[in-house]
Amino acid sequence: MVTLLIFIIILTVLVLIHELGHFLVAKKLGIKIEEFGFGLPPRAFGKKIGETIYSINWLPIGGFVKLYGEDESGAGRVKIRNPKSEIRKSEIGRAFFARPPLQRGVIVVAGVVMNLLLAIVIFYAFIFISNFKTELPLFDDHKFFGVTQINTAEIIVSAVSKNSPAEKAGIKPFSKIEAVNGEKVKDAKQFLTIINKNKGKEVTVEWQETKTNKRLLAKLTPRLSPPKNEGAVGVGFFSMTKAALLYDTGVKKIFSGIVHPANLLVYNLKIMGKLIAVSFREKTFQPVGEGVAGPVGIYSLVGNIVQIPDMKEKVLGVLNLAGILSISLAFFNILPIPALDGGRLFFILIETVTRRKVHPKFEGYAHTIGMAVLLALIIFITLRDLQRLFR
DSSP states (O other), X not given: OHHHHHHHHHHHHHHHHHHHHHHHHHHHTTOOEEEXXXXXXXXXXXXXXXXXXXXXXXXXXXXXXXXXXXXXXXXXXXXXXXXXXXXXXXXXXXXXXGSOHHHHHHHHHHHHHHHHHHHHHHHHHHHHHTTTEEEEEESSOOOOSSSEEEEEEEEEEEEEOTTSHHHHHTOOTTOEEEEETTEEOOSHHHHHHHXXXXXXXXXXXXXXXXXXXXXXXXXXXXXXXXOTTTTTTOEEEEEEEEEEEEOOSHHHHHTHHHHHHHHHHHHHHHHXXXXXXXXXXXXXXXXXXXXXXXXXXXXXXXXXXXXXXSHHHHHHHHHHHHHHHHXXXXXXXXXXXXXXXXXXXXXXXXXXXXSSOOOHHHHHHHHHHHHHHHHHHHHXXXXXXXXXXXX
16 A cells, blocks of 8 residues: 555656646746646546636546647647637637747746756755765666766675575575675675685675665585585575765765766666667567566566665655656657657747648647557556566
């Protein structure tokens, strides 16, 4: 129940902030706003205040803003109404489609700007609570800007064999091996060397549990003749490099809330680019699919965060996820894809360059097709998320 509540709150805040951007700028420019909805239709309750209906809808995720004359610009339904017959002459100046391209462009971009601002606010809180220090897994030799970066290697246990020395000692999957016989372990090669030298001899292993952050210590004896594919200790493991990011000067602290989300966006795009390259090379969607999460995947992440016992780490986890989702929503929404804000902005830019409006019906069809493709993609990603969840 807690997971569902946090999940709904995060998504609702992200979408409502986005729609609030459209609402505030349209209001400032004097465009008539027909409805501001909390949640998605069908409508449960609505009250008209002034000229705007403020509604609460049955699907409690996100929200929407309906601008007067929005359909006539091609941003609404496929069946475009005739502006002359539907829009009253006295109010045509307050219709969205009748405004200059610059004003329409500013309204379209306002939602993206609000998500960027929200991400900055969230990450200022995140960096402050984490005492201006955070860590990220490093998948290549990426260099983050505007921050002091310290890279360290870790040994992560991926699996523990039944009745093995590791299981008897209490080592669990996803624990981090820190030292053997007091010697700090830096990489997989060093770990294997120490274990192989001490087969049949008792060693002291130190590790940290990922979920609880507890540091534990136990004695175990690496086996001289382990079962096939198990190894002397009975663990499967992999090396992972981690980047500690320190905002350790006054200037870095002041700009940390802006620099950190920018770093995350650049880094994630770099990783996504590599996944796309692998997908093309191997002619399979699987690498990209593994790197993308839909609603089910996000819900699963929230569930993992809720299970963190330490309250501070739990709050940091929620803030980090919300911040990443907000910056991602801003980035993908501004891409020139029909049905998204970037797609609508693209048609406005065409009009600005050619000084001719794109036919509303053509734009309406483009947005409808774009929405159908996006919905199909969401369904596909959701099915992948469910498959991973049950696997």
